[in-house]
Amino acid sequence: MNYVIAILYQATPSPIKNGIQKPMKPGGYSDSGADIACELHSKGIKVCTPVDRPHIENDLDWVFPDTDDGIENAIRKGAKIFWLNTVLYKGHPIEKFFDRDLELVGQIPHQVDTYDDKWTTNKLLKAHGILIPKTTLITEDNSKGYDQDLTFPVVVKPIRGRGSQGVSVVRDKNELDAKLADLFSSRQYGSSLYIEQFLSGQEITITVMPPGDYYINGENKHFEAPWCLPPVKRFNHKGGIAPYNGVVAVVENSALLDEKERNSKEIKDACHQCEKAAKLLNIKAPIRIDCRAGEKGHYFLFDLNMKPNMTGPSRPHRKNQDSLSLLAARGIGWNYLDLLKNMLRQRWKVSNLLTVNETVSTPDTQVNKNNLDLP
Template sequence: MQTIAILYQAKLPPIRNGSQKPMKPGGYADSGADIACELVKNGKNIITPVDNPKIENDLDWVFPDTKKGIQRALDKGANTLWLNTVLYKNHEVEHFFNQNIEFLGQFPSQVDLYDDKYFTNMFLRKNQISIPECKLISVENLSDYTLEIDFPIVVKPLRGRGSQGVQLVANRKELDKILNKIFSKKEYGNSIYVEQFLSGQEITVTVMPTGNYKINKLEKSYKKPWCLPAVKRFNHENGIATYNGVVAVMKNSSVLNDNELKSNKIEEVYRQCEKAGQLLNIKAPIRIDCRANENENYFLFDLNMKPNMTGPSRPHRQNQDSLTLLAARKMGWNYIDLLNNMLQQAWKY
């Protein structure tokens, strides 16, 4: 029987090749507490740091992803660790891989590799997956870089999080000004990722890993990654989807209608997203943002190895459906159905 402890991010990840992935305030303790509360309400065995956690206090429900924090969870009886945190190679959780523990989340070294947007998109492109035109600009070549991408373009951190730091840029003069500002602040490291701006509809696709699932009370086995229904994004701000820490996704996102979901364009997006999931050997859900060009052909532009898993499990969080939960509801799942299906994909090292 699974006895579950939820981990949250307690510190910044290490810098990789000069690039720093920013940390969400609270380190996903909010979604971790949402998950824990929903599981408790539905009779799951949950280990918490305190004996009588308060419903409104995030940190009462989750353990820090440090060696000490993980060991404390195990000492209290956990045998399943939900990795609701940012992972990377040599993360402290790897110290516990040879023990008889189940894990829910990605393999740390895989996340470290694919959190690099340029590396990931080049890898996908080599495997015939449609990616926007893109380029890496470093502080070293700031004075003499060539672009070869038509404006407007999108500037984003190499190891970003959500829409944080993402900007739409109209011309070369504006781009130079923004790059100088970014590099002088040293907030995102020594390299910046720029890509072609796509003017069409934006959608988000959650890709689930291989495994056994319960759908409409029936067991179904998937031998390869598969997609939840696509969610369209709207009410963009200056061409960029608003970060969900500012605007709840329920206010700017909705599942495509039945006719849209059956279209050949969306079916092709699913095929490419599933192929990406297979190439990356995912062990838990990932989220892929896609956007269409003027010809309504979709491109995969942002792959998120740790999608947000917030949910309405607490009275003060009733508007906190994540993009993945919006998609899951179209499948007939509620929050606990999504979490239960995720738990079925827990793995051992």
């Protein structure tokens, strides 16, 4: 390929917004960034790195911090494609480089800022007829006066969460009051939380790919709208919640649905709802949506992740690190490299730049797929 790729990781916590801060993953996704870089590099795709001779086990040898200096350093080393393997937000440093001749793999920063707010996203989905669980917003100021007619158990969640971190099931009002007091006093998740109807049915996670051109089973395929990879079912929950993948590798508690399950009406309906949600969000890269079935078997979308984890088995010490999205990709015959190369095919370039302080509902973009040596 003619262009050199740089992988960004999150170097500092994201800004506090309306009293809420998204918790930062230890290492800032440098582990998955290094997995991506190593896989591409080992297959002859040009990747630039902060050091000249990166060590296979040192994550930070393979990725650049998502700071002004980190991005400038990558550009000096020849980077023309930036893989935004980081938490994005309005005003993210990458926006300062939107006037450069760069291509991007990832979401539009200001849209991530908007839709990382689970309360905002749930209201949008509900307004468009997409099934979501019943939810109640709780702020620190009204934590004593919330809806007294809740049906327990319920799930307590951060507004800007990350996976299952900070998520718990509570069984009665006393337990809920104690959990709220603990979370608000810790300040870890900000001054607002929300509680959600607990769904007792099967949990699945669905990776939705953006519209574009893909290479699947030896053929080029074009998708006009977002489309779903095969769903993955989750099991071995702890306290009703799927464990955080930093504690339990997803390959230990997740598996592809079999063909019969995939073809059920309930699963097909869930995929259709996820595709509808992705279209509303104008996605430019994969997203992951977690769903659970209610008592009648219908699936509700309960968590939408604008930046799904992209870990993979590209290094000897990480052979069990398939992400949920990679497990899904294997269902259409893709390996880790296939998934990454098809994500690279969807890279985009800002072509009609407004100032980063203005709201852009749908920025004009140009996609250049001709400079990547993909089949």
